[in-house]
Amino acid sequence: MENEISAPPAFRWRSLGWILVAAAVVTPMGSCQRAVAPDAEPPEIGADWAVVQEFLDRERAWRKNSREHFRMGAQQGRSPREMRDGLPKPPDFEPALAAATAILDLGGAHEKTIEAAEFLVRPMNAHQESGRYFYIGAKALLAHAPNYQEWPRVLNEIYSYQTPYGAQVAKFFEEMSSEAEDPVLCANGRYYVAAGMMRAANHQFALPTEEREVLRRRAIEVATGLSVGVEEERFLGLDRDGTATHQTLAEAEVELLRSLRQGTVGGVLPDVTGKRLDGVEERLSDYRGRIVLLDFWATWCGPCVADLPKLRGLVARLPADRFAVISISGDEEIGTVTRFVQDEPMPWTNWHAGEGSDFERLLRIEGYPSYVLVGEGGKILTHVPSLIPPFASLIEKAVHHLEEFGNTKGLDVGITLEDHRSMRPG
Secondary structure, X not given: OOOOOOOOOOOOOOOHHHHHHHHHHHOOXXXXXXXXXXXXXXXXXXXXXXXXXXXXXXXXXXXXXXXXXXXXXXXXXXXXXXXXXXXXOOOOOHHHHHHHHHHHOOOOOOOOHHHHHHHHHOOOOOOOXXXXXXXXXXXXXXXXXXXXXXXXXXXXXXXXXXXXXHHHHHHHHHXXXXXXXXXXXXXXXXXXXXXXXXXXXXXXXXXXXXXXXXXXXXXXXXHOOOOOOOOOOEOOOEOOOOOEOOXXXXXXXXXXXXXXXXXXXXXXXXXXXXXXXXXXXXXHHHHOOOEEEEEEEOOOOHHHHHOHHHHHHHHXXXXXXXXXXXXXXXXXXXXXXHHHHHHOOOOOEEEEOOOOOXXXXXXOOOXXXXXXXXXXXXXXXXXXXXXXXXXXXXHXXXXXXXXXXXXXXXXXXXXXXXXXXXXXXX
């Protein structure tokens, strides 16, 4: 596809803290929170690395046993629920968290300071205090290991926490961008501040349209000039294959700004070219004048396939001169899609791009399905992960607004918190 963009890794200046806290409420999560009383006291454990090591050893054994449990269950034809119910109990990580925190409380004096910090920044989605722990660990790395070789991985992991633990992530990146002595770390912190604001603008469905636009514009301000003085230094992020990127900070800034201006809610898409399943190329501008729903999907994606009847309903109900769907397949081979549509009707435009395409990277598509609603002039109206009824109603509202007023100017595309809760699985 045209407008090629090399892939940067996955991604307050004033008030991002409360903004990302809202994201924690409205974004669906696949993990369950552990029921812990708010006033529960942490275990009385000192700065003992042996406690952490014991947990790591027991966790390694538990993971091995769990894999064997699922393997045997599958061979016996047991249902996923049956296998989950009989899953071995994981080791208690509270003592290890307490020990690692106590080590860091010594201010770098303990020989296992770096290891303790690394332990705290690892993913712990089942723990309600994960945000606080990874903040403590990340700050310790910033203070005691500024030349840490694993910054790309750690920053990428911390960035991934922005949905469930937004306030703590925002706080860390703000402090990194303003307090780190190394200008390279400062610039990288500033990148992640802006990228977090971009993610909030894209995925904070409950925010009014005007507030999402304020976020986008503020993110542009933050990102502009972030690489000044360190243009050729390395951007601390990961490529799609999980390895450290070779991008410079100047290159990362250019691509971030492009996504903010042309791939974020409120921005205007460039005239991208796509290839249909019959090999014919066409431009996005061929659909100008209509409301366009971009459907990023793949044949192997169960939720994508489950949404197809809803898409067929929208296409049947809405006038073709005012509404169009473009499904953009992330399947590796075009033949896979061609065979699929022979059995599963998709009577609308289908492009094949492959997973991780330039268009996906511009829009920062993070998973399938992803739906991007585009106005008659190419402006991105909203970006959602599911065709829930409120979003389908919003599409119809946009089409009717276009029919009545000739444009979508002034259309508020916000989805309420209550609406968004219906996106959550059962």
